[in-house]
Amino acid sequence: MSATLSDVAARAGVSISAASRVLSRAPSTRVRPETRDRIETAARDLGYRPNFAGRALKLARSDVLAMIVPDLTNPLNSELLRGVDEAATQNDYLMLLGRSEDVGGAMIGRLIGEGRVDGILLQTGDDTRPEDVRELLGQRAPVIFINSVEAGHAGSVTLPNAAAAAVATRHLLQLGHTKIALVGGLPSVFTSADRESGYRAAMADAEVAVRGPWLTRLGYTAEQGRRGLRRLWRLKRRPTGVVVGNLNAAIGVLAEARAIGVAVPDELSVVALHDAWTAEQTAPALTCVRMPMYDLGRTGVELLLDKLRGTDVGNVMINSEPELVVRHSTAPAADRDFVTSKE
Amino acid sequence: MSATLSDVAARAGVSISAASRVLSRAPSTRVRPETRDRIETAARDLGYRPNFAGRALKLARSDVLAMIVPDLTNPLNSELLRGVDEAATQNDYLMLLGRSEDVGGAMIGRLIGEGRVDGILLQTGDDTRPEDVRELLGQRAPVIFINSVEAGHAGSVTLPNAAAAAVATRHLLQLGHTKIALVGGLPSVFTSADRESGYRAAMADAEVAVRGPWLTRLGYTAEQGRRGLRRLWRLKRRPTGVVVGNLNAAIGVLAEARAIGVAVPDELSVVALHDAWTAEQTAPALTCVRMPMYDLGRTGVELLLDKLRGTDVGNVMINSEPELVVRHSTAPAADRDFVTSKE
DNA sequence: ATGAAAGCGCTAACAC
DNA sequence: GTGTTAGCGCTTTCAT
Numbered sequence: 001m002s003a004t005l006s007d008v009a010a011r012a013g014v015s016i017s018a019a020s021r022v023l024s025r026a027p028s029t030r031v032r033p034e035t036r037d038r039i040e041t042a043a044r045d046l047g048y049r050p051n052f053a054g055r056a057l058k059l060a061r062s063d064v065l066a067m068i069v070p071d072l073t074n075p076l077n078s079e080l081l082r083g084v085d086e087a088a089t090q091n092d093y094l095m096l097l098g099r100s101e102d103v104g105g106a107m108i109g110r111l112i113g114e115g116r117v118d119g120i121l122l123q124t125g126d127d128t129r130p131e132d133v134r135e136l137l138g139q140r141a142p143v144i145f146i147n148s149v150e151a152g153h154a155g156s157v158t159l160p161n162a163a164a165a166a167v168a169t170r171h172l173l174q175l176g177h178t179k180i181a182l183v184g185g186l187p188s189v190f191t192s193a194d195r196e197s198g199y200r201a202a203m204a205d206a207e208v209a210v211r212g213p214w215l216t217r218l219g220y221t222a223e224q225g226r227r228g229l230r231r232l233w234r235l236k237r238r239p240t241g242v243v244v245g246n247l248n249a250a251i252g253v254l255a256e257a258r259a260i261g262v263a264v265p266d267e268l269s270v271v272a273l274h275d276a277w278t279a280e281q282t283a284p285a286l287t288c289v290r291m292p293m294y295d296l297g298r299t300g301v302e303l304l305l306d307k308l309r310g311t312d313v314g315n316v317m318i319n320s321e322p323e324l325v326v327r328h329s330t331a332p333a334a335d336r337d338f339v340t341s342k343e
Numbered sequence: 344m345s346a347t348l349s350d351v352a353a354r355a356g357v358s359i360s361a362a363s364r365v366l367s368r369a370p371s372t373r374v375r376p377e378t379r380d381r382i383e384t385a386a387r388d389l390g391y392r393p394n395f396a397g398r399a400l401k402l403a404r405s406d407v408l409a410m411i412v413p414d415l416t417n418p419l420n421s422e423l424l425r426g427v428d429e430a431a432t433q434n435d436y437l438m439l440l441g442r443s444e445d446v447g448g449a450m451i452g453r454l455i456g457e458g459r460v461d462g463i464l465l466q467t468g469d470d471t472r473p474e475d476v477r478e479l480l481g482q483r484a485p486v487i488f489i490n491s492v493e494a495g496h497a498g499s500v501t502l503p504n505a506a507a508a509a510v511a512t513r514h515l516l517q518l519g520h521t522k523i524a525l526v527g528g529l530p531s532v533f534t535s536a537d538r539e540s541g542y543r544a545a546m547a548d549a550e551v552a553v554r555g556p557w558l559t560r561l562g563y564t565a566e567q568g569r570r571g572l573r574r575l576w577r578l579k580r581r582p583t584g585v586v587v588g589n590l591n592a593a594i595g596v597l598a599e600a601r602a603i604g605v606a607v608p609d610e611l612s613v614v615a616l617h618d619a620w621t622a623e624q625t626a627p628a629l630t631c632v633r634m635p636m637y638d639l640g641r642t643g644v645e646l647l648l649d650k651l652r653g654t655d656v657g658n659v660m661i662n663s664e665p666e667l668v669v670r671h672s673t674a675p676a677a678d679r680d681f682v683t684s685k686e
Numbered sequence: 687a688t689g690a691a692a693g694c695g696c697t698a699a700c701a702c
Numbered sequence: 703g704t705g706t707t708a709g710c711g712c713t714t715t716c717a718t
Contacts, residue, residue, distance in 0.1 A: 054711030397695030
């Protein structure tokens with residue numbers, strides 16, 4: 001065991017409470033400079049670290065935030081986790097990671113019930129059961145939803161989902177495409193509707209018709225993306241461009257395109273929402289709309305800390321404009337001999 | 344705050360210690376069935392959860408294990424994390440995730456110094472500084488190295504790196520290739536040498552010459568894989584097959600091959616170490632050697648728990664045979680009109 | 687400016 | 703079989 005406060009106090013020749021004041025509290029506490037010095041020196045010599053159990057027991061808080069995501073090893077979450085981690089660290093909190101599939105399970109129950117975490121950032125996944133979420137909300141730790149919302153729950157941060165889908169759609173429109181499909185997420189997932197509405201809005205703005213069969217809502221995984229493209233290619237009237245609601249699904253779309261002999265971008269332009277290193281390594285490299293994931297994480301932490309302090313929190317949308325990253329999976333429409341002036 | 348032990352005791356009409364005995368200890372403690380019943384009922388009614396700070400303070404342990412990896416969102420780690428998590432949960436431990444880039448930093452120091460974790464599973468990365476690792480080992484939490492070793496340190500689990508590289512190499516040899524290159528990891532990384540030796544052993548067994556320029560040691564990222572292939576393709580004598588030490592690097596190799604006009608597998612066969620969903624989505628889909636990542640995680644936890652109990656632990660290698668997963672990035676050598684009988 | 691002491695929730699001797 | 707009690711390390715009134 002490392003040195004305790006009483007070790008430090010003994011070495012500095014002061015009382016435990018004096019040592020505590022100097023070592024833990026805001027520098028506001030007035031104490032004779034010489035005493036402060038002795039205490040700080042003793043602490044340094046002994047390599048003193050406050051025992052967190054003692055602290056947590058006394059203060060009834062753990063200084064830990066839990067970030068719960070559907071898939072820890074999804075590269076799309078990389079920036080999100082970095083944002084959360086940095087914001088947490090700056091506020092002297094630790095970030096604990098969990099999977100949303102565990103939400104109904106024992107592990108998350110332990111985290112909260114045993115007082116191991118002070119608050120929770122929750123990103124639900126395709127498989128998260130609503131009743132588990134409601135149970136979670138019934139416990140005593142405040143929850144902030146990340147890129148998802150729960151009716152009647154105060155505290156969420158969302159991405160500019162509609163705006164991002166619109167950026168992607170406009171990119172294809174500007175390349176001269178009019179037959180534009182959407183390979184979207186499951187209808188049950190919060191972001192799906194938003195992204196679809198952004199797509200519809202951009203199409204409407206351009207006065208281009210949306211055809212029902214060109215919308216698929218199969219999910220955000222690569223395999224589901226493949227299925228989406230297969231379904232589109234079974235159609236008599238096929239699109240020349242497709243907006244894919246998620247990068248991983250787009251990777252599947254590309255793989256399936258190759259498998260069934262669809263040339264990208266010559267025959268089909270593909271643009272995806274989200275960006276990550278994997279997008280640069282596909283064949284062809286994927287044109288993407290980058291999402292403000294880092295800000296999403298930071299803002300989530302700020303909201304959670306507000307809630308912890310008792311401040312009223314609302315539902316905020318990150319409003320930085322999603323950025324188009326043009327790579328090689330999109331090209332001017334082949335069935336037109338002109339393109340818009342923008343391109 | 345939720346119910347405490349004394350709430351439960353009061354409601355059951357027993358002493359706190361009776362409640363503690365019944366609720367926390369092995370069922371061995373003898374107590375009148377009726378009393379046990381009353382206590383358990385009271386606990387259930389009150390939704391009692393042991394406060395972990397009180398428990399940790401008393402027992403001087405936290406029941407938390409930290410798993411530290413270079414990159415949380417690397418899909419290659421998915422199975423590893425699952426293995427660690429499951430084994431930890433089964434032993435009533437919680438898994439806390441950290442990044443190895445933080446090893447020298449404040450965060451990991453807090454985890455250990457403040458007694459927040461009982462032990463550590465550490466997978467070092469390209470950027471982990473040896474002096475930071477040594478400092479970590481100097482602290483009071485036991486450490487088990489995951490697929491890496493530290494000289495003189497008891498406790499590590501490693502993958503069958505050499506065996507996997509040999510499996511990959513033999514696959515190419517059996518397809519008739521003799522001009523086989525290795526796109527490997529950084530020389531400073533533990534696994535690099537092992538994988539290289541497996542490659543060399545397989546080549547030697549087949550009495551096929553290894554040419555120096557065909558070995559690159561640039562690293563395990565996609566970008567480093569791309570650079571590896573570029574370097575190989577600058578050669579006058581080019582290989583017809585390449586073993587890539589890491590799946591992510593192989594994804595880069597494929598991307599670069601396409602970029603510079605190398606046909607895979609017709610002109611170049613590519614086989615990668617490790618497997619993940621990303622390997623099924625490349626063009627062409629990657630032939631891989633699957634590694635026992637799940638077992639790696641489980642075994643790491645078991646070793647760590649042994650060490651926690653004071654048992655002597657050694658350095659174990661997971662010995663399940665790495666499994667070849669043939670997809671479409673490898674094909675018979677084009678410069679031979681015969682193949683071995685095996686294929 | 688500094689110290690004494692209580693108590694956060696829990697477990698483990700020890701007494702009965 | 704059950705209760706009493708001390709104490710883990712810390713913060714925080716309250717005295718001095």
